[in-house]
Amino acid sequence: MENLMITCISKPPVIIPTKHDNLSEFSQPPTKLSFTYTKNTNNPKITDNHVKYLARSGRLAEAVAALDSIALSGSQVRPNTFISLLQACIDFGSLDLGRKLHARIHLVKESDPFVETKLVSMYAKCGSFADARKVFDEMSQKNLYTWSAMIGAYSRLSRWKEVVELFFLMMEDGVLPDEFLFPRILQACANCGDVRTGRLLHSLVIRLGMVCYTRVSNSVLAVYAKCGKLRSARRFFDYMNERDRVTWNSMLLAYCQKSENDEAYKLFNGMWGEGIEPCIVSWNILINSYNQLGRCDVALGLMKEMESSRVSPDVFTWTSMISGLAQNGRRWQALFLFKEMLLAGIKPNGVTITSAVSACASLKVLKLGLEIHSIALRMGITDNVLVGNSLIDMYAKCGELEAARQVFDMIEEKDVYTWNSMIAGYCQAGYCGKAYELFIKMQESDVKPNVITWNTMISGYIQNGDEDRAMDLFQQIEQDGKIRRNTASWNALIAGYVQLGAIDKAFGVFRQMQSCSISPNSVTILSILPGCANLIATKKTLMQSQMRKLGLKPNRGTFLSIILAHSIAKMVDEGKQIFSSISDNYDIIPAIEHYSAMIDLYGRSGRLGEAMEFIEDMPIEPDSSVWTSLLTASRIHKDIALAVLAGERSLDLEPGNIVVNQLMYQIYSLCGKLDDSSKVRKLEKESTLRRSLGHSWIEVRNKKLQEVLQELGT
């Protein structure tokens, strides 16, 4: 028996990029306004106008000083002056001076609702939301503008539910929205899926005669469109007597939301006839919709078509395409597109970075992940929690828990994703204790665990062999009545037991679940399938009868699981048959995962020759998962393993991929090729240490990128 001891490469800890890396290559950050205080002795008579002049010029400190001398001279400061000063604080983003002004406004006996409203805006726009709310709550008299300022602040933070709540409070207060506030509230309804309030607003809009404002009508339409109320949307669309391109775009979205792409496309083509030319947003809605249906090639075609009609793809187009490809298993293509986007001179934003980083996370390519992190920092895309969350996930999935933790600690306003990503990271690495520690901390924080947090902990414990704790948590979920177990909670237990080889227990949970009248979903079936690998007949019955009964359509994941089940059962020929039936019968194009599962299938049965032939015939470029499967299978066949490694493709493919590197290292060590194994080790070290763009993965392939990045960075 061969000694298959797993040897890990000892590598230096990853140092995550910082904002200050390579800063000298770029232009300096914008200089902060410097406040110089000069006593104005020459002009003892300072007027309100003088204060306003100073405020408009950004000389805020001087303006406040001037204000004080007016007060000292015994004159009244006009409310307008305060308003101008507060506006200046907003324009120059100076919270400090805003606070100083607040203190002075307090001294004035009669409060002025206009000044107080401006104060609310100032705090909200300068980033002190708590103060804004405090001033707002303490105001005795609120007018439409006050409510608008507060609602505006909540919408900027995407706190839609609170916007809706404020709307109801406002109505109680006897204030009605105007044509500017209606769209904001309607937008909030659309974004939190509150159709009920949407309909209420709809009737209010009609009663108040606001339908004549296209802006307002468009927002009503958008509520129906976004919430998937196609019929209501169409009815309202037909009722509107003035339609602009925003109207048409919302209608386009309404169809796309219900996956009625053909209808959407018809509408799109019909726009010209109505004298409306589709704009970039129209294309983006369509492109995104095809991406969400997994028809990325149609989306790519539309993007080409767009370019040939002299409309340049914008950041939305690129982002939609990148995330579409990534979510449909074409992650490398997504990353190449990300590079192309940079080369096209389009600056990514937080959403783009999030999508790209998450593709790196799934591929476990630390090197690229680091690089994109560094690009984001250079471009100043750091304020987005989403970016941070995806980075935590990426570092954790690449096994760099320390780096993940560093990002975690740096995020000031952690949301539920932040906590869940870090907890999942610890769980997946087997550090359930650390995960539990965070789980407790999270309960003490402002962000409370949700059902996903609980599910993560449950699957963490059970996957690491601690059935009892997993069960305890499973029982505890519904204890305080706030969180309900969902199908995934049951799936976590089932998948865990299957992985522990406790098939009976898995089936026990499966049956218990049904007796609690929880319907299994495709993931449930998917999780239980590998457990049935040795009982292929059972598996088939399960798959066919259960899925049909539940009205579930087999998808990519189902087939992946079936192939893997055959692989475990070493049923190569039947697995081959199933693989070729995927595209014939179900209109599903096999993704890279299916190909690597096939390699697994051949590999486990020792049919490595066929595996290699299969790779040769692949219509898509094999990626690290394919090589990993092949290398894993060939560890017991030294000669084949070495042959694979000698092939130029595998070595050069993804220099940053840890899994491939570790396997290479293992194989070389096992074969006694110590020179080669140390070479791999050295490469790995270098790849983690080199993270400046000068040696980057992207850059090596295109020198031009450096220049583009410089332009975008400024």
Add this chain to the structure above:
DNA sequence: GGAACTACGT
């Protein structure tokens, strides 16, 4: 006013 998005389970 209209468009892109991260965490559990494969």
